[in-house]
Amino acid sequence: MAPQRNAGAGAEAELPEYAGHYRLESCLGSGGMGVVHLARSTSGMKLAVKVIHAEFARDREFRGRFRQEIAAARKVSGAFTAPVVDADAEAERPWMATLFIPGPTLSEHVKRNGAMSPEQLRRLMAGLAEALRDIHRVGVVHRDLKPSNVLLAEDGPKVIDFGISRPKDSELRTETGKLIGTPPFMAPEQFRRPREVGPAADIFALGSVMVHAATGRGPFDSDSPYVVAYQVVHDDPDLTGVPENLAPLILRCLAKEPEDRPTPDELMRELRSVAASYDTQAFIPAQRTSHEPKAEPRHVETPRERRPRTSRGLRTALAAGALALAIGGGLVVHLAGDGPAPEEDGTRTASAGFRAWETESVSGSTSVPQCSYGAGKLFCAQPGVVFALKPSDGTLLWRHSVARTRWSKPPVLSGGLVQPLTEQDPRLEGLDPSSGRARWERKTPSHSGLHSAGNMVLFTGAGGTVTGVDSASGEERWSHRIPGHSVPFFSSFAGDGLAYATSQSDDATTAVTAVNPATGSVQWEAQLRGTLKPVGAQDGALFFLSVGPDGDTTAIVRYSPGSRAPQRVPLPVPRLDPVVTVRGGVVYLLSRGGALEAVDVDRRKRLWSLETSVNRGSAPVADGQHVYVSVADGRLLAISARSGELVGQTPSRLSENAGWVASELPSPVLAEGRVYAAAPNGSVFAVDARNPSRW
Known part of the structure; x- marks a missing residue:
């Protein structure tokens, strides 16, 4: 490949073909200091590479100032900047590579649009x-x-x-x-x-x-x-x-x-x-x-039985990258310790012959579907409908109409039946997982919250009374108030078996009551210091986020009712509105602004931190090898649970209404060695969890 020619009157007539390992493809802009190129890494990642003019490369003082620029850019979170991927201030022509951010400059936008x-x-x-x-x-x-x-x-x-x-x-x-x-x-x-x-x-x-x-x-x-x-x-x-x-x-x-x-x-x-x-x-x-070249539009067939589409993988993502957000490819990683290798997950089994798939919006809307897995099926909800998909290829198995509502929770399999917990529907139903037909139905009084825990559905009445309904039969099993909570709101976590009611008081303490959902009996109570939000349970211990007076999360707290001794692990940097998952003693937090980090509570240290450059994402999920996050443009990200490096991402799946942003981003679903996710275009899609680099 011949060197690129500089069409303008610059300090040099020929531009280099490579900067480090990065191939320079075209000029994005130039200034008094150097030229910024669109470039590609060896793996195909799009970068913006600034190459300094030769006349300044000979200036020792200038090289020192350029080193300071690189250091300053690296210190700043990638949530609001173009993260630095690589740089060489000592090269013959100094250069710095950052992630390519699709979008015009403010100057270009105003010049073009006023x-x-x-x-x-x-x-x-x-x-x-x-x-x-x-x-x-x-x-x-x-x-x-x-x-x-x-x-x-x-x-x-x-x-x-x-x-x-x-x-x-x-x-x-x-x-x-x-x-x-x-x-x-x-x-x-x-x-x-x-x-x-x-x-x-x-x-x-x-x-x-x-x-x-x-x-x-x-x-x-x-x-x-x-x-x-x-x-x-x-x-x-x-x-x-x-x-x-x-x-x-x-x-x-x-x-x-x-x-x-x-x-x-x-x-x-x-x-x-x-x-x-x-x-x-x-x-x-x-x-x-x-x-x-522009990516060709995907043709979607809509026959009588809904037919899934096959993902085109990372090549399509790059071709359609003008709509995708730039993401820090695991290269802006702060390692705070070596950390133990996360344990392997026995559920990550190979799926012979599995091909990635994507379905259209079942409801016809661009609301992000909320999904869960159970009984060998994928159960999802969109406004006005609950439906089941075949996990192997995305075939629509059944659909069931419900009150049109904005879903904040996915339907769940409880008591052998599917429970669509619609806040705006006065009905409570148990659906057959094979056909979607209602096995039972009952009207609920005015309530302030619905929650599924174990094989029960708990609804909190307007006056604070909690009623437990058997998921399998729809029959009421108990009804009473929870001591210490005027209007309790519940949290529960997979594999734990308890429902947790929490209430914050004006004196910056949090009351926690663990309830047996089957009987409504109190298993243990605690009054803990700080404003705490429950985010996970493991081995009998409950994990909380500690929120400071300014609203930032400042620490992780683990409470074991046996020892009654809270363990507090401060975060290195306060975080805004993090969403969390807990696995193997490690807490994974994704904060508003894009910081994803792993904190080992036993060792009281952060294992790694990655600036993802996304403003909002779902609560992460982890399987021992990877951490998965859905983001607002419909991409699914896979990050190494060991090192914090980005190892894969799917193409973006934006709504046709480009100005619309989902208020809730559902977490991906892990099952059968696959990852299932939903997107703002109303689709549900599945990819193989074993090799995210091929997404």
Whole structure:
């Protein structure tokens, strides 16, 4: 392959064919410092590789600054940035490879589409506030936040280019001859006292970026960088055209003195009061072109008996990658210890002749199906219908109509019958798993919650009385209040046999009562310190997340009723809204923002951490070898339970309504050596659990 030619007038006429092991395919953009290429790793992963111009590669001081940029980018969570995959600051032409994030820059979007709508602006500002909180939390100040350094990805804005000085971006330089930023988006202190620039300078830049997104121009505009510098330091910003409900907040960001600007946390609180629903929909922009052919649309047949489709695997995922979120391929992994090898799982048996499959939406809606496994079948629910699928090929076995509801739980097999627990349906039913016909039906009084535990269905009445109904017969077995809980809500966990009622009090304690679901009798009670949320049970012990006063999860707590001694394991970093699974003494947490980590409670240490770059995901499930997570764009991810490396992912399966985001993401289902998952396009699909790299 001949070297690529540079069509522009740059420092070199020919561009390299490779950077390290990464093949450079096309130019995504160029600047004063270097050229950014679309590249592929040996396995086919799409990357953005920045290759430094030859003239700067000969500058020893510049190489030192480039090493600092690499270090800064690596410190920041990949949830709000393009994670660093590889880099070589000592190469003849220094380079850095990050994951390719599909989506235009904010600058490109505004140039192409004009000013953003108020709803888009609120989501953009919230996403940038979250990004800056993440960046500042690890001690990094960006110093050059501007529209061209904000990528509009499907799951929110991503901030790129850390700590970079661009010698050709402007004529404005410091006394050392080094550019300290981009004048229209610099804070006053960057001109007045550049050595004292702190996190507040990024907040000022955020305010300028928001004015650009709202109007197509900056709050300080001039053809001369020196005039802009004077305006930034002395003049009031021009907010003409900025939505009235955002203008006061943006004006605070543009305060002349750093101490007068809000912090990222204050911004997020203010934005919640501006619009409580600013983060309920994803902003999915037009995607960047990467000069690759479009994937052919999949043809789906809809005969009388629903026929499953066969997955095309990772090749299709790459071809259709413009709709997929970029994911940290296990390369941004922080190993906090060697950790024991997770035990093997005897249920991972080979499925001879099994082929991956995918079904259409059974209900015709794009609601994500909620599924469970039992009696050799896959039981799922969508609004208005419960249905069963054949696990080997996805054939529809039966369907049963129910009250149209938004499902928060999958139907479960209890007492030998399928229990569709519909919160909005006054009926309680037990369905034959072979035919879907109702074996029994009973009306329930007004209730505040339904829960299946053991071979019982528990419903909590509006007044707090709990009634236990036998799943096999539909007969009431007991009805009474649970001591210590005014309106109890239950949790239960596979293989444990108990139902747990928990209540939090104003004095930051949590009351826990373990109940035998068959009789309603109390097995044990405890009053534990902290605001605790039960997330798993194993070997007679109950696992909790400990939530701090600001809403972040700060620790894992394991309580053994025999010893009555809680064991608390602090998390290295507080996490927001994690979803959890417990297996083999290891707690796997996926937090909002994309951090997935494994914590060994016995050894009181984190085994590994992976920044997945996804904003929201399901509760993980684990089988001893892998950890599986479903994410908002319909992909299924497989991560090594031993090392925390991403080892496989399926193609995205987005809803046709690209602005719609599922409020609940059901966990994948593991059975018979396969992984079953559901997607926002309403489909259910299955892949072989033995070799995720071939998905």
